[in-house]
Every structure is written in C-alpha cells, then in structure tokens.
Amino acid sequence: MAQSNNVTPLFNDLAKIQRDHNIACQDCSLYRLCLPLGLHSDDLAQLDQIIKRSQSYKRRQSLFTVDNKFTSLYVVRSGSFKTMISASNGRDQVTGFYFPGEFIGLDAIHQQTYQSNAKALESSSVCELPFENLQELGKDMPKLQVQLLTRLSKELAGDKSLMLLLGKKTAGEKLATFLLSLSKRFQDRGFSSTEFQLTMSRTDIANHLGLAVETVSRILSRFQEDDLIVITGKAISLQNIGKLKALCG
Amino acid sequence: MAQSNNVTPLFNDLAKIQRDHNIACQDCSLYRLCLPLGLHSDDLAQLDQIIKRSQSYKRRQSLFTVDNKFTSLYVVRSGSFKTMISASNGRDQVTGFYFPGEFIGLDAIHQQTYQSNAKALESSSVCELPFENLQELGKDMPKLQVQLLTRLSKELAGDKSLMLLLGKKTAGEKLATFLLSLSKRFQDRGFSSTEFQLTMSRTDIANHLGLAVETVSRILSRFQEDDLIVITGKAISLQNIGKLKALCG
DNA sequence: TTGTTTCCATGATCTAGGTCCATAAATTTG
DNA sequence: CAAATTTATGGACCTAGATCATGGAAACAA
Incomplete structure (x- = not known):
C-alpha cells in the first residue's frame, strides 16, 4: 500500500x-x-x-x-x-x-x-x-x-x-449479563446495540466472568442454537434481547 | 438495669x-x-x-x-x-x-x-x-x-x-484472604490483628465470598484442626499468620 | 507457500463445592 | 425461665462447570 x-x-x-x-x-x-x-x-x-x-x-x-x-x-x-x-x-x-x-x-x-x-x-x-x-x-x-x-x-x-x-450467577446468566452490558455500552456510544465485535478473546471473556474458556464456547453455542444470538468469529448479533434479559437472573 | x-x-x-x-x-x-x-x-x-x-x-x-x-x-x-x-x-x-x-x-x-x-x-x-x-x-x-x-x-x-x-480462588484461599483482610483492617484501626470478633454471621461471610455456609463452617474447622486459627463462636484468634498468608494464593 | 502458533469448538471425564438433611448450640422472645 | 427461632456444624450425596483431550480454523511469521 x-x-x-x-x-x-x-x-x-x-x-x-x-x-x-x-x-x-x-x-x-x-x-x-x-x-x-x-x-x-x-x-x-x-x-x-x-x-x-x-x-x-x-x-x-x-x-x-x-x-x-x-x-x-x-x-x-x-x-x-x-x-x-x-x-x-x-x-x-x-x-x-x-x-x-x-x-x-x-x-x-x-x-x-x-x-x-x-x-x-x-x-x-x-x-x-x-x-x-x-x-x-x-x-x-x-x-x-x-x-x-x-x-x-x-x-x-x-x-x-x-x-x-461472579458470586451468584450461573454460567448462562453470566454470559447473558455480559452480552447485555456490552450492548448497553455500545448503544450509549451511538453504535448498534445488537451488532458488534467482541474485540476481546474468548479466554479474556471466560477469565473476566470466572469461567473456563470451554464453558464460554459451549454456552455461546447453546445461545446460538436457541436463536438468542448469531456469532461469526468475533462478530456477534443479538437476536432476542428480551429473552437474554430474562436469562440474566 | x-x-x-x-x-x-x-x-x-x-x-x-x-x-x-x-x-x-x-x-x-x-x-x-x-x-x-x-x-x-x-x-x-x-x-x-x-x-x-x-x-x-x-x-x-x-x-x-x-x-x-x-x-x-x-x-x-x-x-x-x-x-x-x-x-x-x-x-x-x-x-x-x-x-x-x-x-x-x-x-x-x-x-x-x-x-x-x-x-x-x-x-x-x-x-x-x-x-x-x-x-x-x-x-x-x-x-x-x-x-x-x-x-x-x-x-x-x-x-x-x-x-x-471471587473469580479465581478456592474456598480455602477465599477464607484465608478474608481473615487476613479483616486482620489488616483491625490493625490499621489500632485493634489487635490476631484477636477479633467476626461481627457478621457465617451466612454473611459465605455470601460475600461466593460460598455456601456449610463450606465456610467446614473450612474454618479445617483451619482450626491445622492450628491456623482458634474459633469460639464469633471470636477468632489467628494463630499462624504466616501460613494463612501462604494459603491466600 | 508452509510451518508455527494462537484461538475456538466440542466430546469425555472428574471434582470442588453446592445442596439437602439432621442435630446442636446460641440467641431472642414472651 | 422455657419456648421458639436463628445460627453453626457436619455427614451423605450430587451437579455445574472445570479439566483433559482432540481437531479444525484463523492469524502470523519466515
């Protein structure tokens, strides 16, 4: 270039x-x-x-x-x-x-x-x-x-x-809460609240939430099967914010 | 009276x-x-x-x-x-x-x-x-x-x-860290760093550390068996601060 | 291009600590 | 003071999620 x-x-x-x-x-x-x-x-x-x-x-x-x-x-x-x-x-x-x-x-x-x-x-x-x-x-x-x-x-x-x-939530609740927290922050910044990049690695997410990487992968896959989200690499799209909120505990 | x-x-x-x-x-x-x-x-x-x-x-x-x-x-x-x-x-x-x-x-x-x-x-x-x-x-x-x-x-x-x-420590590490944190704070306040009252209930401690009450009881008993502490109801005496520190992870 | 490494997904197993239960001690209430 | 309630301890069992293992897909370097 x-x-x-x-x-x-x-x-x-x-x-x-x-x-x-x-x-x-x-x-x-x-x-x-x-x-x-x-x-x-x-x-x-x-x-x-x-x-x-x-x-x-x-x-x-x-x-x-x-x-x-x-x-x-x-x-x-x-x-x-x-x-x-x-x-x-x-x-x-x-x-x-x-x-x-x-x-x-x-x-x-x-x-x-x-x-x-x-x-x-x-x-x-x-x-x-x-x-x-x-x-x-x-x-x-x-x-x-x-x-x-x-x-x-x-x-x-x-x-x-x-x-x-960290102290009280299950793996699913942790991930749901995390995704919605990101969503909210992006929205506040004028970006899309439903489509954004997970700029951190799965390992970072797992660590931050007190989980193993494998658990994060599995839960994200499960969320995808349940049509809550669509993930393509680092890009994520939230399909059903209502249900995600219900999952937060 | x-x-x-x-x-x-x-x-x-x-x-x-x-x-x-x-x-x-x-x-x-x-x-x-x-x-x-x-x-x-x-x-x-x-x-x-x-x-x-x-x-x-x-x-x-x-x-x-x-x-x-x-x-x-x-x-x-x-x-x-x-x-x-x-x-x-x-x-x-x-x-x-x-x-x-x-x-x-x-x-x-x-x-x-x-x-x-x-x-x-x-x-x-x-x-x-x-x-x-x-x-x-x-x-x-x-x-x-x-x-x-x-x-x-x-x-x-x-x-x-x-x-x-909350995210990374085992039950034993959590308790040891907690006790030493109290110890430090009491010391800073001019109280004994080794003898003090646990004014909160075991349930409160458990909740704060992300554990079950039963686990707190068991670990405190174990610490007592290992001569790290002496507990009488709410009164606690730290017998071996060095070893407790080593247990904090 | 081809290693080389890092990252992600998923299946199989294992375990720390949760849950449930019973009892005992301590504290509160009347 | 006894009765009632709360708090602490410990045993038996179970489960959520960790750990281990494998393979594939990107990312990166040479």
Missing part, C-alpha cells in the same frame, strides 16, 4: 487520523460521555490544554503495568482495552474492559501506583489526563471534580454488580 | 456516649483514617459543622436501602455494617463489610440513589456527611476533594481484588 502509485487515499487517511486525534473536546463525539460534560466553554478550553491526545497503542501493547508510578488517568478515544490483576501464584483476573469514553486508572489514585495491567485489545488510542494538572484545574472548577467523583462512583457501582455476577 | 438503685454507672455510660459522639474530628481516634486527614484546623472546623454526628443503629437496622434518594455519605464511627445488592430473582450478594473510619455510600454518587442496602451488624454509630454541603465545602478545600477521590479509589481497588478472589 505504501508503494501505491495513487497517493490520495493514504493522504486522506492520514489527514483523517490527524483530525480525529487533535479534535478539541467540544467537537469530540465522545463529549457527552466524557469528563468535560457540563463544563463551560472557557473551562473546557483550559481542560483542552492539559490533555495529551493522539496516543496510539497496538494490539497487546500496554498502557501501563502494575506498580508503575501513577501519573495520569486515561480515557479511551478509540478501540478497546482490558485491565488485569494477578494473584501471587500467576493466576490472573481480567477486571474490566474499556470502550471509548471510559476511564482507565481510577483505582490508582489512592496508592499513586497503577494497580493493574492495562492492554489494548486492538489498535486503539487514548487521551491522557495528567492527574496533577487535573487536580490543579479542579481547584477552580468544581464541576470537574464532580465529574471525576461521578466517574469513580459509576465504576464502583459497576464492580459491585460484577461481584454479584 | 434501668431500675438499678445505684445510678452512677449508668450516668457514667451516658456521659461517655455523649462525649464519644460529640467529639470533634480533630480529637476523634479515627482522625487518621477518616476524611479530615491533612486538613488545616480552620478547614477542619468548617467540616465539623456540616457533619451530623451521633447517629445510632441497632443490629439489623438499615442505614439506607436500594433506590433511596442519595443525600449523604456515611462514615462508620463504631460497630460495623454490611452492604448488599440483589439480583432480580431474590439472590443477593454481600458487597462489603464496613468498620470504623470506612465510608459507606460512595457508589451512590453517580445515580443520586443508593445502590445497595446497608445494615448494621451490631449496635453501631455513624457520622453523616450531607453530600451537597460536602461539595460546597470542597469548592474552597482542594484537599477535601483529594481525600474523597482517594477514598473512592481505594474502595475501587479493593473491589478489584475481590473480583480476583
């Missing part, structure tokens, strides 16, 4: 990438889901200045790893990430998946070191928010602080639900 | 209770663990004014229940609490236990309604922090905001560890 004799498409792609990455918060399609929500335009301009945009990560590349010094919060701009923590004996737990507009690193604030490994699931990009600058800014911008608290609180509530899932 | 002809002990008890409950933040034994950490004394005085102290709850009494309007954060002053969330079919999950100096209700900020039921495990008391006042105060008190963020972040990190426990 680099030696293509027609240079226009490549040029356009690059231009588009530039544009997407340098876009100001107020023009960003994620505005509604992201930190600046509710800020006045002059506050927004200040926030804009401290954000480091345009950070790209390839599949499997780490955003940070456990015990790295905590410097910044990250907001997913495009693509997706997973976070993992490890038990002393090597077993690990995928603690979350993160999609555009979602924050990564919130659990690092209290210790000033990152508490997990964060890895890109596909080619992805983030906005980096240096925490010190953010705090500095927050002093004169109460709404920013409220937004941060809200973000943390939301993730906390989500994790409590996940505890219910 | 009310008709005791010697009135002095009762009078003293009441005086003590009064004193304990109205004590100012700066004189509180929980100061080090609580919100005011790092505030200057005039800031502290302001915080003192918005705190509603002296709220007592009896065993089983609710601090709040799901979907109640969120108005305040609570800090445990004495005693202990549990929080629970419910699946649609009645199964529920104990999402946390809370001891003196710990915050309850942080996951309610984002929805403005409480996300769980919070119940006293014994006669307990809390300090109530009306959130609006707290936010108002936070505008001129950056350190207060940082403290709040830190609190949230800490609970978030704890919940991620709990996900690892």
Whole structure:
C-alpha cells in the first residue's frame, strides 16, 4: 500500500487520523460521555490544554503495568482495552474492559501506583489526563471534580454488580449479563446495540466472568442454537434481547 | 438495669456516649483514617459543622436501602455494617463489610440513589456527611476533594481484588484472604490483628465470598484442626499468620 | 507457500463445592 | 425461665462447570 502509485487515499487517511486525534473536546463525539460534560466553554478550553491526545497503542501493547508510578488517568478515544490483576501464584483476573469514553486508572489514585495491567485489545488510542494538572484545574472548577467523583462512583457501582455476577450467577446468566452490558455500552456510544465485535478473546471473556474458556464456547453455542444470538468469529448479533434479559437472573 | 438503685454507672455510660459522639474530628481516634486527614484546623472546623454526628443503629437496622434518594455519605464511627445488592430473582450478594473510619455510600454518587442496602451488624454509630454541603465545602478545600477521590479509589481497588478472589480462588484461599483482610483492617484501626470478633454471621461471610455456609463452617474447622486459627463462636484468634498468608494464593 | 502458533469448538471425564438433611448450640422472645 | 427461632456444624450425596483431550480454523511469521 505504501508503494501505491495513487497517493490520495493514504493522504486522506492520514489527514483523517490527524483530525480525529487533535479534535478539541467540544467537537469530540465522545463529549457527552466524557469528563468535560457540563463544563463551560472557557473551562473546557483550559481542560483542552492539559490533555495529551493522539496516543496510539497496538494490539497487546500496554498502557501501563502494575506498580508503575501513577501519573495520569486515561480515557479511551478509540478501540478497546482490558485491565488485569494477578494473584501471587500467576493466576490472573481480567477486571474490566474499556470502550471509548471510559476511564482507565481510577483505582490508582489512592496508592499513586497503577494497580493493574492495562492492554489494548486492538489498535486503539487514548487521551491522557495528567492527574496533577487535573487536580490543579479542579481547584477552580468544581464541576470537574464532580465529574471525576461521578466517574469513580459509576465504576464502583459497576464492580459491585460484577461481584454479584461472579458470586451468584450461573454460567448462562453470566454470559447473558455480559452480552447485555456490552450492548448497553455500545448503544450509549451511538453504535448498534445488537451488532458488534467482541474485540476481546474468548479466554479474556471466560477469565473476566470466572469461567473456563470451554464453558464460554459451549454456552455461546447453546445461545446460538436457541436463536438468542448469531456469532461469526468475533462478530456477534443479538437476536432476542428480551429473552437474554430474562436469562440474566 | 434501668431500675438499678445505684445510678452512677449508668450516668457514667451516658456521659461517655455523649462525649464519644460529640467529639470533634480533630480529637476523634479515627482522625487518621477518616476524611479530615491533612486538613488545616480552620478547614477542619468548617467540616465539623456540616457533619451530623451521633447517629445510632441497632443490629439489623438499615442505614439506607436500594433506590433511596442519595443525600449523604456515611462514615462508620463504631460497630460495623454490611452492604448488599440483589439480583432480580431474590439472590443477593454481600458487597462489603464496613468498620470504623470506612465510608459507606460512595457508589451512590453517580445515580443520586443508593445502590445497595446497608445494615448494621451490631449496635453501631455513624457520622453523616450531607453530600451537597460536602461539595460546597470542597469548592474552597482542594484537599477535601483529594481525600474523597482517594477514598473512592481505594474502595475501587479493593473491589478489584475481590473480583480476583471471587473469580479465581478456592474456598480455602477465599477464607484465608478474608481473615487476613479483616486482620489488616483491625490493625490499621489500632485493634489487635490476631484477636477479633467476626461481627457478621457465617451466612454473611459465605455470601460475600461466593460460598455456601456449610463450606465456610467446614473450612474454618479445617483451619482450626491445622492450628491456623482458634474459633469460639464469633471470636477468632489467628494463630499462624504466616501460613494463612501462604494459603491466600 | 508452509510451518508455527494462537484461538475456538466440542466430546469425555472428574471434582470442588453446592445442596439437602439432621442435630446442636446460641440467641431472642414472651 | 422455657419456648421458639436463628445460627453453626457436619455427614451423605450430587451437579455445574472445570479439566483433559482432540481437531479444525484463523492469524502470523519466515
């Protein structure tokens, strides 16, 4: 492709990438889901200045790893990430998946070191928010602080639900709940709530839900037999959201 | 006891209770663990004014229940609490236990309604922090905001560890991890790290760890046979913290 | 193109821990 | 205080889902 004799498409792609990455918060399609929500335009301009945009990560590349010094919060701009923590004996737990507009690193604030490994699931990009600058800014911008608290609180509530899932639900209920949670998040982001890509591997899903990979495969096959979903590789289509909801327990 | 002809002990008890409950933040034994950490004394005085102290709850009494309007954060002053969330079919999950100096209700900020039921495990008391006042105060008190963020972040990190426990650990590992987590928290509060009361029922423990009550009983008995612990009803004594740590996985 | 590796699906077996039951101890109530 | 209820323990059995094993399909490298 680099030696293509027609240079226009490549040029356009690059231009588009530039544009997407340098876009100001107020023009960003994620505005509604992201930190600046509710800020006045002059506050927004200040926030804009401290954000480091345009950070790209390839599949499997780490955003940070456990015990790295905590410097910044990250907001997913495009693509997706997973976070993992490890038990002393090597077993690990995928603690979350993160999609555009979602924050990564919130659990690092209290210790000033990152508490997990964060890895890109596909080619992805983030906005980096240096925490010190953010705090500095927050002093004169109460709404920013409220937004941060809200973000943390939301993730906390989500994790409590996940505890219910991990502790009390059957394999089928876990998968149904997981698929609907993804559906909801994609819908909130303006994507289809019924057709999307499972950017994480089956192994990641299994791990996250406290199941074996084999179980995930089997249940997904069963869901397919029951006409609840159609799966083709990583692409999934939810055929009967009502029944899936009923299965969540 | 009310008709005791010697009135002095009762009078003293009441005086003590009064004193304990109205004590100012700066004189509180929980100061080090609580919100005011790092505030200057005039800031502290302001915080003192918005705190509603002296709220007592009896065993089983609710601090709040799901979907109640969120108005305040609570800090445990004495005693202990549990929080629970419910699946649609009645199964529920104990999402946390809370001891003196710990915050309850942080996951309610984002929805403005409480996300769980919070119940006293014994006669307990809390300090109530009306959130609006707290936010108002936070505008001129950056350190207060940082403290709040830190609190949230800490609970978030704890919940991620709990996900690892629920998803990946065996029954024995779960119990060992749980006991050591309590031990650590009591130690931080200046209590014994080896001798304490399990104020929650075996059922609550089982539920929290994603186990059956019977399993909890059996494992605790096994730990006792192996001279790791001594249990007498709700009182527990850790005999071999080293071995317990090794069992955590 | 052909290894090489990673990922996914599915069948066959095994087991940790759940469920069910009975009893005993502790706590609450009247 | 006894009666009633709740809470704790332990045995017998069973099942959901883990583990083991195999083969095929993508993804990746050389």
